[in-house]
Amino acid sequence: MSTVIHWFRRDLRLADNAALYHALKSGNNVQCIFIFDTEILNKLESKDDARVSFIHKELCAIDQELKELGSGLHVYCGNPTEIWPQIIQKYQPTGVYANNDYEPYAITRDQKIKDLLYTKNAPFHTFKDHVIFEMDEILKGDGTPYVVYTPYSRKWKAALTADHLEPYPTEKYFNRFYKTETMDMVSLEEMGFTKSEINFPSKTTTLGTIKNYEAKRNFPAIEGTSRLSVHFRFGTVSIRNKTAKGKKTSEKWLNELIWRDFYIQILYHFPHVVGNSFRPKYDAVRWSKNEEHFKAWCEGRTGYGLVDAGMRELNATGFMHNRVRMVVASFLTKHLLLDWRWGEAYFAQKLLDFELASNNGGWQWAAGSGVDAAPYFRIFNPYTQIEKFDKQHIYIKKWVPEWGSADYPKEIVEHKAAREICLATYKEALN
DNA sequence: TGAAATGTTGGGGCG
């Protein structure tokens, strides 16, 4: 019997997995593999990267599940274009299954692998799994992509049927996994990484969280959000499953998942947003180059309690509450007038749930340069945001215990003056 | 998923 390969990338689960389902259903032996891509790993700043630890932990869990089914996960480390010839040699696959990845690097990589597999008579089968709608499924009447969220979301909701959320019953075919020799899991140490001390969020979400999401999601002191972002990022939970739950229970919840699809299709259709403003005029903004200000922002010592609490939460946990992400992003781009790319890069380095599309979209939203962005004159007042969203100062005190005392730094910029400089600087660039 | 400036209205103190 011939062998096909399921290539795990950002779909690290056995349940409700589109490509894995089709691989298992194909009637062949299915060998699961994962490649730690050194093209990505080599660019990471720290050897103590929580994302690498997260992936490694999830791979160990999948390997264990597969072992219980008499199979096993085979994990490689290297440049995929160099690893794949070895894989082809070893398994002689008659096909390869994978779920679509829409990032620019992944598209280029996958095209190379597809071409290689074609010459080896092993077709590369790819599937929609990471999103509810494929990149060309939600388009304007004239066939061009939406660049405004609200009409996109309307079309998205109108197009949604129960079929889109139907789970793929992979478990029906679990007897199809290749009964192969086991392969030792590559260790973090072998890859040059250490185990992160960061705690990973749970995969489970109660229906209560979704039901109360609208009422609670804006208050960083309470656990009002699901913390599922990292699981959506790496596919450790099914987006279909969580969308189905939200569809019944919470419009706001659903909207946040639609934002995710929205930004993924924006990155796909407008890859220039990596490194460039979506609206070119915004690249004329004369950003400050104040490294001291940037360092203070990164380290959470700007003298603004909510900003500093957010940055300290990020540094300590690899997570920041969404409301606070908006506050610190507005502060960096408007009060400090620092280039949004600086903030984007710092988040990319620190966030456990970092995803290029959402991170870039969020930063360009804050800077005003993006699709459907906040207008440049929308400047969050860092004091008012405390009054609205952390009135009891519980969140601030948790991360900045010295807030308000003599040990706490003075504001690095004065709010009113910074606001006016911001308005003048943006206006200069946009006129 | 903003905030500040400016405009409008109306109650109440007061001469």
Place this chain on the structure above:
DNA sequence: ACGCCCCAACATTTC
């Protein structure tokens, strides 16, 4: 009773 002023509260516009 009336006009005037102050100012809170709300609405609109401006950035």
